[in-house]
Amino acid sequence: MYTRSQIDPCKESFVDLESVKTEKEITLREAAGFNSVTGSQGYRRCSCKLKCRTNKCICRSAGILCNSKCHNSMPCENK
Numbered sequence: 001m002y003t004r005s006q007i008d009p010c011k012e013s014f015v016d017l018e019s020v021k022t023e024k025e026i027t028l029r030e031a032a033g034f035n036s037v038t039g040s041q042g043y044r045r046c047s048c049k050l051k052c053r054t055n056k057c058i059c060r061s062a063g064i065l066c067n068s069k070c071h072n073s074m075p076c077e078n079k
Contacts, residue, residue, distance in 0.1 A: 045069045052078035 026034075046058040048071055055061040059070060059078055066078045 047071055048076070049074055052076050 044059055044062055044064060046052065046060075046066060048057045048066075051074075052060050052066055052071075057066070057078060059066045066076050070076070
């Protein structure tokens with residue numbers, strides 16, 4: 001809980017509703033997934049053995065970088 005003396009008015013300006021694109025409504029979960037590196041559900045993993053050079057790599061074809069869950073200590077060009 002906060003006391004009245006601990007709360008100050010915000011001097012920042014916020015986004016106006018008129019300036020937000022409203023052609024398509026999405027849920028908060030979808031918006032968070034679009035902003036996430038790994039997507040909205042779980043992790044993407046690849047098990048490539050040849051440095052992730054081509055789009056056969058699941059991560060590269062999805063446009064994301066390989067992470068620590070992918071192919072352990074194998075060499076990778078998509079990190």
